[in-house]
Amino acid sequence: MSEEEATSEVAATTKQNVHKKIVYDTKDLNLWYGDTHALKDINLSIYEKEVTAIIGPSGCGKSTYLKTLNRMVELVPSVKTSGVITYKDKSILDKSFKVEDLRTKVGMVFQKPNPFPKSIYENIAYGPKIHGIRNKKILDEIVEKSLRGASIWEEVKDRLKENAYGLSGGQQQRICIARCLAIEPDVILMDEPTSALDPKSTLRVEELIQELKKDYSIVIVTHNMQQAARISDRTAFFLNGEVVEYDETDKIFTNPSDNRTEDYISGRFG
Amino acid sequence: MSEEEATSEVAATTKQNVHKKIVYDTKDLNLWYGDTHALKDINLSIYEKEVTAIIGPSGCGKSTYLKTLNRMVELVPSVKTSGVITYKDKSILDKSFKVEDLRTKVGMVFQKPNPFPKSIYENIAYGPKIHGIRNKKILDEIVEKSLRGASIWEEVKDRLKENAYGLSGGQQQRICIARCLAIEPDVILMDEPTSALDPKSTLRVEELIQELKKDYSIVIVTHNMQQAARISDRTAFFLNGEVVEYDETDKIFTNPSDNRTEDYISGRFG
Amino acid sequence: MALDNKIDNQDKPSIQDMIAKKKNGKNLTSITEKVIPVLLFLIAAVSIFTTIGIVYTLLIETIEFFKRVPVMDFFTGTALKPLSQNPEFGVLPLINGTIISSIIAMLVAGPIGIMTAVFLSEYASERVRRTLKPMLEILAGIPTIVYGFFAFTFVTPLIREVFPSVEATNILSPGLVMGVMIIPMIASLSEDAMTSVPNAMREGALALGATKLEVTFRVVIPAALSGIIASFVLGISRAIGETMIVTIASGSSKNFTFDITQSMQTMTAYIVEVSGGEAPAGSTIYYSLYAVAMTLFVFTLLMNLLARYVSRKFREEY
């Protein structure tokens, strides 16, 4: 069975998708780093207020795809793309599309926590401030709300003026999530957000993601199969720059259509 | 069963050791890097014209022990040792013992091929030259003999004047072995000599080691269990700076006395 | 093994035997081994001797100077008339000239240097950076005498074309040219500081919808601040010590004034003037050379130590 059939089958058979709205729609996306063909004919739809997990062995293009969704991939000078990605019906790969606009709507959390070397407060207020919100009171409220949203308010509320680098890795990662929330994005992209964290912090972040799902659409790249199974609604399996299979998480983990997916999930390679 | 018992048992039960001469005898060796206790009460005898393999998980002290045998470990300024190592009945850890003499008798091959940035010829002639051999004819002979000894003569005989860095990794490593042979040492110490090589080059080096065993005593550190099983006569298993078990290779791989050894060999940790 | 036999067959000694034989005559090697470190130690000590030499010569003669001229008169005096019948040795005109020329230089080099650093590290593509940077470094390699010539024969006349009231020798022109000379230093040190800010930091900000400008001013520059400050301090130190440009283009008037259109003398230019007149050993003016040099030395030393301190102390942990 070819992948195409598998994908179309998915679309046809899953009932609950019918009422879900599509946030991101990717059509025939190809991406090259210089001569390296990193993404090949990607077709993928991301649904609103779901957690979409992207899994696959190292180097298969997970991060690249994620970074294409907010065009951060363009920071690499040699990148070339073809195909179309629409975000809420706007084609975002067009040169004329303002990346800053896109990134205001789409937050991103990175593998290694990367707070700014500033106070916790300034970290959270950074986004609103650059977007022109100067009112101290509003900022205060945004900071509190975002920190609460990232369930770290209780831990840091008495030390908002301290440098964010004084926090533990897990706390720093939640600060980064809070920083995202502060500009109230629609989508949050997460690239292995827990891979640098210890198991306890990982659990807290996973719980948080479950919480956030109520208000945000989330795309998460993960190496950890269990994590994908635990928290995501839908899973895409990437291999060598291609989407091998994309389906509901339950389906992927219990009854994958492609045997490469099965091999990968059962740990036979990767 | 304690390790001491295990070790003494070994000495008692292995018959063919009786006629083998001991080259290196290590008694109660302890070594510290500053405050790190890297080697703990090592007791070990290396036998003549045998291949002795040292295995163990990363950081267990394999390289440290090997480098103690030719006192290269002293290049780290903070190193302190206690205990005794005798090489051919001379106590080599004494400050009064000349390391240069020791190293003239004991060659070393490193993990990463490290030829000098000179011609192939100069690489091989380096050892004899620094030891005062200047006669061009003798040097020529030594170079040929050593390159033949490292079974790389045929590949490089027409390009002796070229820089050794033009060779492939596997060739470079054999150049390094030939460089060792050029001063006809008694013992050759090898620290994961094949870990930077591709499988084919690895095979060639393994064959070479089997050849060399006829004339030299060889101590080899390796991460590759199969390799240890294939080429060594005797294997020491290190763990956390201690010798857990030391015995004939067959015995270690088929019927280890210590269950940590078994766990390690069967891949349960490390 | 074949090879072993080959040599043995021909009744040749083994290599180890040859080595052992050579070893007997190898005392030389062990002597070399002992002598070399001592020799190298002595050589390394030259840098210390140089420092001691500088401090010692300056100190001894400076003390002699202060036996003749009270310390207070020197450091608070606004009149410098070293050659006059009633000589006065106030160093303030020189310090004033030095500071003013350094300020002018830094007003040029500071902003332009840091803007250059921002452009190179944040905006320029790799290729543009690789072409522009070495070209800027040429600027740093031009001898100061050439800058002096340029200031005197080109910049000053140009300034006077626009502002005729500016004197033919003035502190403005050498200050500006000195600034140009210091640009590459500040640009390259600041750029180093900025490029060492991890990319993760930039990505974090860009992902929030920040423009490059906002990333630069709100993330990169604050994070690289210690390095940037250190580059400024080193730039000032360089300006304070610069000699030929001011000597040529600012004349030797010892005015105590803040009017940058006038001629002023810096500490360095004073040293050139006095030693160009070959002040005879033993005269007060001769000793004043050392007192001024000492002041200059202390100034720049403090600046250099400050730069090291700043870049070490305030390095952000990221």
Add this chain to the structure above:
Amino acid sequence: ACGSDSEGDNKDNNEEESSENTGSEGDSDSEKVEGSVVIDGSGTVFPLMAKLAEEYMGEKPDVSVEVSRAGTSAGFEKFLAEDGTDFNDASRVIKDEEKAKAEELGMEIKELKVALDGLTIVTHPDNDWATELTEDQVKGIFLGEYTNWSDVNPEWPEEKIQTYGPNENHGTYEFFYENILEEQDLVSDINLQQDYSTLVTLVAEDKNAIGFFGFGYYDNNKDKVQAVGIDFGDGAVEPSLDTIAEDGDYAGYTRPVFTYLNVDNAKEKPQVLDYALYIMNNVNEFAGETGFAPIPEEEAKTLVSELEALK
């Protein structure tokens, strides 16, 4: 070598022969002169000395003559020292203290008068008012009695006078201070410079400038600065090669310039004496082109013969 016998009877035709004289000296002289001659001192005399040195070395390539210009006073300090310089150029006569210093050192020195210089008062070329000044006005200006030009003469601009001059290292300064200002202190805001060339530039660039230095520096820069005619009582006199000559009309501001010879060095080092002779034999030839008036021939001849006597 040629000198000692010929000097006595050659007095009349010395002038014509002087150059040949030295020329033939090089050829006929069996003992070749070589070595170095070190000259420092007056910046005023420097152009003349540099010219002489250059010409001399053209004839005697084995001798190295180096000329510096620290200024008369600074030069004397280097001259009056153990291992001091061989010559010191001076734009004023040696002072008593300096003579005493020489005696103390047991050093014999000889004064060689080389030329006449007119101390020239210069202004900016656009200065069309102060083209003539009386001695008293000059004094008043440099003593600071006048602040603005209009203080000197009400018809002149009401702008501040900017005064310039060489610094105290220079004989010119001291000549000005002693002989023209009669040892009264100069106006305190005068701009004093070490280098004459800087001084020329400064005056050339400042409309309200008035400065002083040797005639030579004016002569070379006539397009940049203008000389002020000085009224010594019989109407204004401009300095020129004629007026600054012996007994010229500019005599009030004219001064002899010298070079002082270390006689001990001259006795020890043939090249020093040889050069001294060269100077006195040829100086008048080059005086004019470097902006000096020649000294009377007799004086030169006397000095030559005195030098010959040192051989």
Add this chain to the structure above:
Amino acid sequence: MKYVDTNQIQKNMNSRLIKNNILKFIFFLATIFGLIVLAVLIIRVIMQGANWINMDFLTNKLSTSPDRAGIMGAILGTFWLMLVVIPVTLILGVGTAIYLELYAKKGRFQGFVQTNIANLAGVPSIVYGILGMTIFVRALNFGNVVLAGGLTMSLLVLPIIIVASQESIRAVPQHLSEASYGMGATKWQTVKNIILPAALPGILTGSILSLSRAIGETAPLVVIGIPALLIPFPGGIMDKFTVLPMQIYYWTIDSSLVEEYANLAAATIIILLVLLFLLNATAIFIRNKFQKRF
């Protein structure tokens, strides 16, 4: 409860982007400002001096008359000066670097020397001039000869050479020296046969760059005292001398005496810049050619 007003953000976005672009352009202008000045300087100097460069100018002796003056004396002076500076700085600089990197115990003394060298690198050149005048010219009584100037210059560039040599020694991979020690080589044998040859390109590059510094320096020589008129060519290290930058200096300040001197200064600047350019090109060539061979 939304705090973030999407419309407001939209409105701000444009002005932020415009600001970004304007400043990017300003930063670019700042970057090329230095280059423009450089271009003006070079063009200006060439226009003024190029006509004066000919064989006579290069080979003649110094003269007070502009059309006869040549700079051979200054070229030779620069040459002799380098003949002192090169061996002294190479021996002292590389020796110190070897000691600090390979022999000195990492401790107080090493740290102290290192700080000291960093500070010496920041001492103004004119202070070295005073040191040279006091010690070499006067105390040791060399006079203002090549040797005194050369030693002064050597001290001046020493810290630069030390630091450059240290860096290139540090860049020699440890595994090379380990291989040598493993053969029974002594420390000095290893240093001499393995480390120094591998570090040589870096050391050479650093040395050439600091030599060009010494060639262009003027201030210390002014303090040491170089005669304004010195015609004979220097023939040894105990001879008096002048160098290209000094000649530029004198001709520049004397340009108000004889106007053409300014042109001579410009011509000399061209020669000096060409010389420095060649040196730097050599350094870059060596760096590119021999970089990273192991």
